[in-house]
Amino acid sequence: MMKSLVAGCMLAFGLHGAALAQGTSWPDKPIKLVVGFTPGGAADYVGRTVGDALSRVLGQPIVIDNKPGAGSSIAADFVAKAPADGYTLLIASPSAISVNPALDAKWAAGINSLIPVTKVTASPLVIAANPQTGIKSIGDLIEQAKKNPGKMNFAHAGMGSAPHLGGVHFNQLAGTQLTPIPFKGGAPSVQSVIAGDTQVTFATPPSVLPHIKSGRLVGLAVSSPDRSPLVPDLPGMKEAGLGNYRMDFWYGFFVPTGTSPEIVKKLYDATMTAMQRPEVKAALAREGTDVSVSSSPVEFGNYLKDESRFWGKLAKDSGAKAE
Known part of the structure; x- marks a missing residue:
């Protein structure tokens, strides 16, 4: 029994040590940024603009991978099932994170397997x-x-x-x-x-x-x-003339559950630095999009709780159906 306990502790220590080592060396190869919509749309534009700046901060290429379909839930599900090593990143909007999981339980599991990192932009429609x-x-x-x-x-x-x-x-x-x-x-x-x-x-x-x-x-x-x-x-x-109408829109970064806290923090810090670059703010502003970075990953997670209630209720009340 004692040998099993010691072995378990050593295994846990080894895994924690591996996570720390992973966080320390990350990133040492290109990072895939998965976009749930086709090239040329808002998600693609924001992803490429932010990804280019983020690559300069991290010193590694950010490779855009467009995976359209199901209101971007296919992309979210892909990232949720990817290795939790910091090399697969999702840029997502309310449709994947708040709407589709409220309409179809099959997408909820994938969303629950993602860690929110930070909001990156906000804009009206x-x-x-x-x-x-x-x-x-x-x-x-x-x-x-x-x-x-x-x-x-x-x-x-x-x-x-x-x-x-x-x-x-x-x-x-x-x-x-x-x-x-x-x-x-x-x-x-x-x-x-x-x-x-x-x-x-x-x-x-x-x-x-x-x-x-x-x-x-x-x-x-x-x-x-x-x-x-x-x-x-x-x-x-x-x-x-329609003063009671309001719709705000955002994009944010997510990684698979199990990604080490060290990597999440490094990614958050790098995104914060990238989003403060004047050329990033100018490029987004030209397209009517504002930089909006969360104060921390935890704050972004709390923000998403309120967002999910708003978007989920609107989707259900409207009769919308997930793809």
């Missing part, structure tokens, strides 16, 4: 329309939608994504019946509006702002109550 619709304001959108119930639609980045729930929530508050049309990512959903295949989109800023600036889309408003300094030319929802 942007509501935009195809110029041929003649819609130039939120008032125009509501008026046309009510004149044509069920005949107008909006494109979004996938079932359970923030753009999807942004449109559903708009229907609830505005009394409209815009039909949601899903795509596998922000970029293809926005392209469908530009092409005229769909009429309106509730999109993340990096996906839509360049097209508003070029005139291929008409910006109607941002989803925050007031104007955002990141998108000063568009009204907030109070000014636009």
